[in-house]
Amino acid sequence: MKDFTYLAPSSIAEAVALLAEHQGKTKITAGSTDLLLMMQDGVFAPDYVIDVTHIPELTALQFDPARGLTLGASTPLRRIETNRLVLEKYPHLAKAASEIGSVQIRNRATPGGNICTATPSGDILPTLISLQTTVRLASVRGERSMLLENFITGVRRTVIASDELLVDLQIPAPPPFTSGVYIKLDTRPQMDLAMVGVAATVSLVPGDSTIKNVTLCLGAVAPTPIRVPEAEALLAGHKLTDDLLAQAGQAAARAARPISDVRASADYRREQCDLMTRRALVQAVERARNAQ
């Protein structure tokens, strides 16, 4: 690994100033669970590594009934996974966070890292997208926000500029009778990468089991996490039936563009997109029914 200068700013202003000053020669780090390995492999060789874990805004974990959840980009995943509010309001986010690596890794790894590394199998990405998460970026040029869905553009590719800092995530407050599920298809409960990930966030018509709307997002089956608008459209306004489930599952399988690798073949992944979508929808509706 090439040596570098380690910088640890304590404010956003200081951080973005450093990014601007050393533009193109920096990498931002929080837990370094991805970055250190990539630097070890020579994927990155920055001159400056900027540790953003000392910036208060970046470790926020705050719920406001109106604004929803504000999640600092450098909040350790383990904190998200064990937070009572997250477990209650966003059970699938807690689940997705708990699916990454091991406790040791999750005590260091962060949503900001998962998002900016942008691997197709990043476990919290489908859930965050299904929750319509917005990301906030800061630079010396100012701030901008966008849907996470639009932030990730390809395998390990995002729209972040080299002088920008991912500050936090904004996750809307769930309306009544809204909940969700994340299903990670892997070979074992911990320490594994997803073969397929399916996240579904479902809102039901109050007092009814009719689906008001559903946001469905698949992970590990395309260069980026992908929504399945076709399935979302055909479910909205309906109760789940076997036929609708089958149609939604098939829509998910059609949307997927999986690859074959050592973990699974493309065919298996495509089939499981279908089957796990069905499973996720059934579970999500069940959960939403009980979510006040």
Add this chain to the structure above:
Amino acid sequence: MTDTAVIGQRVPRLDALDKVTGRAKYTSDLKLSGMLYGTFLRSPHAHAIIKRIDTSKAEAVPGVKAVLTQAKLAGKVAKLVDEAHGTTMDFLAFADTKVKYQGEKIAAVAAISRDIAEEAVRLIEVEYEVLPALVDSRDAVRSDAPIIHEGEKPVKAANGETLRNVLRSTDRVEGDVAEGFAKSDQIFEDTYIVPRAHQSYIEPQVAVAEVDPSGKVTCWTSTQSIFGVRNNLSRCLDIPPHKINVIGMTIGGGFGAKFGGVVDVYAVLLAQLTGHPVKIVYTREEEFLDARPAPGLVMTIKTGVRKDGKILARQAFALWDVGVQGSGSWATPRVKGVYDIPNIDVHGYDIATNKPPTGAYRAPGGPQASFASEAQLNKIANALGIDPVDFRLLNMREGREVDFKQTIRKVAEKVDWWNREKGPNEGWGVAIGEWTNGNGPSSAVCTLQEDGSVKVFSGLMDITGTDTAMAQIAAEVVGVSVDRVAVTRGDTNSAPIAVASGGSQVTFSMGNAVRRAAVEIRERVVEIAADLLEARPDDLDLRDNKVSVKGAPDRAVTLGDVAKAASKSKGGPISGKGSFANEPSATTIAALIVKAEVDPITGKVTLRRIVQSLDCGKAINPMAVEGQMEGGAVQGVAWGLWEQMAYAPDGRMLNPGFLDYHLPTAADLPAIETVLVEIPTDNGPFGAKGVGEPPITPGIAALQLAIADAVGIDLHQAPFTPERVRAALREKANGN
């Protein structure tokens, strides 16, 4: 058996305190002054001609002390011995004109830091001409296959085919299979496939070497046999054994792979070249690319049975994917196992492929061959409508010092097998695996100290708790409490020869040596105590750290008193030596029952119960025996469920790390239940048989049956990944 005071007790490991406090010293913890760090340049290709190697830029890096290639060694061969198989593999230390597997060593660099050594490695230029690679043993034997080793000669196989790239073969013929098949009511033929697996000790291969100005070598390393390493270094580097001292450090797991030759030879070569001590520690990736994993197997097995379940004949044709070197074929006859089969015709071939060389992994070849053997027996039992446990009881052979039937019955009783229950998509599986412990030359020295404590000294490497077993044996014989026994490991300069810690042979072989040494002590103690107590030797009782007269416990002297008296006696201080060469043991089996649940939608298998019985002859230390069973059972099952070294068609490994080579974690496993069976063997110390190997052997087959029982599919290829299970379920649904 007479009752024993210390044998059979759950004595905590002698080294446990050091290990829970971080004080135990492993090889990589060593730091010598002036020490350099060695690292390797490896081939990125599985098969290629080397056109050019240029090390000049690497040599120019400040801090680099040596860059070594085969050219600089003037053709020196690294001859590696595989102690567990007793075979010798000839390698060049580095590839010079041709690479034969991805990860093969091209050059080594020694530098003042690891970072500098790695930087220098990146600056070595190599030009390759890439050749097509052979990754599947079935392709490698074809008549049009590329030849991996020059001078190879085609082999006429037992089935009439001509095989290419054969390194070695094993044949076993008994009776007349044709006749056996002719008399059979049903004949079954199946092909089973097991991938390569890595032993995956958590401590990577490591060595530190130093060479003094006279050429004497000192090597600190993590090995299962310090004498094996010494002899191998001697052979490889043409240095007489007495000029090499190998010091065994605490060993962080071995399972058959740590017999030297992987890093130690290179540490010595770099130390010779630089005059500095050199440390080499493998990375995990290097472990997967260039260590000594277990060979893969493709076995076609044909079995003839009578309607009543009696097996009449068995034929097997096995291709072992050993990589560029190695052996598995010798394990092929295990398909006969502990069964009474009158007609056997078994042929195994070690096939060269463009993959790293293979070595021993716990019961070498056993888990692979047992999968084919036992899975097919389960299939036959099912076809004949006979319970799989009953089917085995029907066919198991009997013999002296063995009771295979009792061992399988005990595990079956533990789970109430004949009344077993299961929920939806759950299934039960059973299988056995056999092993006869090895044995080998071992010597030990015991000394009675003036405080009445006992010292045991040998050259044994302790991985599984064998030092503790040695202490228990000495304590039992001399009549001291186990906390008054100190066990010390010598290096190859100081210690008498010790058997390698592998092949389930340590407790049997060294245990006998220690017992004999302790008996010598006991005899002298009795002689002197008889004088002191004015009693007849026959009337003396040795226990609780003293010698007393039977029936008169007040007439006693402590062992310390005896030791002091001995120092003034004509015979002098009390010490004993014991030696053992090789005396036969009796075969033992592990019987395994697995309960598993299958998710038919995803194909994912979840383990619900793992229950194993083992005939250990006599458990010197039941806690240690259980530890061997629990660890071994999990390794076996994991090979069936997760573990495989996967290769791309061009020979590159697809999963050279723990991210995608899945070792079982605590969260993947249920509780493991164990049942000890004790059928003593006459030659074992206190009747003990070796216990290390058998527990791994039945895992794949037991799991296979559990899946079959759960969802009605008959899998032939391990591991049983969700995708394979799902594919089989789909095929079944389609009526194929």
Add this chain to the structure above:
Amino acid sequence: MKSPITLQINGQDYDIFIEGRTRLLDAIREQCDLTGVKEGCSTGDCGACTVLADGKPIASCMTFAMAAQGKELMTIEGLAQNGQLHPLQEEFIEQGGLQCGICTPGMILSAKALLDENPNPTTDEIRFALAGNLCRCTGYQKIIEAVVAASERQAQSV
């Protein structure tokens, strides 16, 4: 370029010189000479390098040493207090929760963090909490038994 930093390990300050790229694992092993922390894979997959940072287990092979400044670190060497073993250490010995021992320091530290957070864990919770610590020798059976026994022992001593 090397710079001076202070690491606080086992209640003691270590003033050391390190580079930006120095991993916490190497700083602890090479500079502070605390070799109880082990390296098994260098990719965060085996847990042998586990240390506690402010009481939480982390993989020291995936952490820059610079990032550990200001944190209270604990390695296995710091677990026994005043010569008294921690109940986990005692039970790993008694129950046979170790064989080769290379995973033991990390395993015990992960278990300690668990018991500090959840003094009476179920075996499932123990298995989940230890999933990041690979052990190849034991099949985990006696490790789980040791953690259960330690938790019971702690409950009795309160």
